[in-house]
Amino acid sequence: MxxxxxxxxxxxxxxxxxxxxxxxxxxxxxxxxxxxxxxxxGPLHVDVELLCTGDDYSVVGRIECKVEQTCIRCLDPVSxxxxxxxxxxxxxxSTGFGANRDDLEPGKDHYLFSGHYxxxxxxxRENILLGLPDYPLxxxxxxxxxxxxxxxxxxxxxxxxxxEPDPRLAELSNVKL
Ligand SMILES: [Zn+2]
Ligand SMILES: [Zn+2]
Numbered sequence: 719m720x721x722x723x724x725x726x727x728x729x730x731x732x733x734x735x736x737x738x739x740x741x742x743x744x745x746x747x748x749x750x751x752x753x754x755x756x757x758x759x760g761p762l763h764v765d766v767e768l769l770c771t772g773d774d775y776s777v778v779g780r781i782e783c784k785v786e787q788t789c790i791r792c793l794d795p796v797s798x799x800x801x802x803x804x805x806x807x808x809x810x811x812s813t814g815f816g817a818n819r820d821d822l823e824p825g826k827d828h829y830l831f832s833g834h835y836x837x838x839x840x841x842x843r844e845n846i847l848l849g850l851p852d853y854p855l856x857x858x859x860x861x862x863x864x865x866x867x868x869x870x871x872x873x874x875x876x877x878x879x880x881x882e883p884d885p886r887l888a889e890l891s892n893v894k895l
Pocket of ligand 2: 864865866867868869876877878
């Protein structure tokens with residue numbers, strides 16, 4: 719998703735951009751395994767205001783999307799709708815991150831660009847990943863999978879606990895007091 723800086727008006731330009739689901743999936747694909755994968759579940763909407771502030775360009779607005787992660791306990795898919803505020807600055811690569819912008823954190827709210835184009839992709843990816851839960855759960859009290867038979871315990875108990883008691887517990891129950 720590239721912006722031509724020549725098209726930014728001196729008093730700022732409002733932009734609405736969409737990124738189709740396959741492209742967003744590609745952007746979020748970090749080559750990670752299935753457990754930590756983040757997939758797009760719809761298109762991305764970008765609503766931002768662009769403003770030239772001297773040598774820098776500020777991008778302020780919101781991004782909205784729906785993504786899917788994997789529940790860390792039961793491995794079921796977890797959908798999360800994100801509506802994230804965006805407030806970032808793009809500086810020229812030749813200027814670098816500069817000393818006057820201590821308030822900005824490179825890779826989070828401060829990015830570089832070169833030539834005539836500002837590429838929003840990295841900024842979008844970082845903001846989505848930062849906005850996601852670190853430990854996604856399908857529900858707060860997800861019961862997870864049985865470590866013995868692998869059954870999803872959210873759908874009812876498995877027979878493991880009845881048929882195969884923990885041998886250590888069985889031993890204890892045989893002890894005559
Ligand atoms: Zn779960
Ligand atoms: Zn079981």
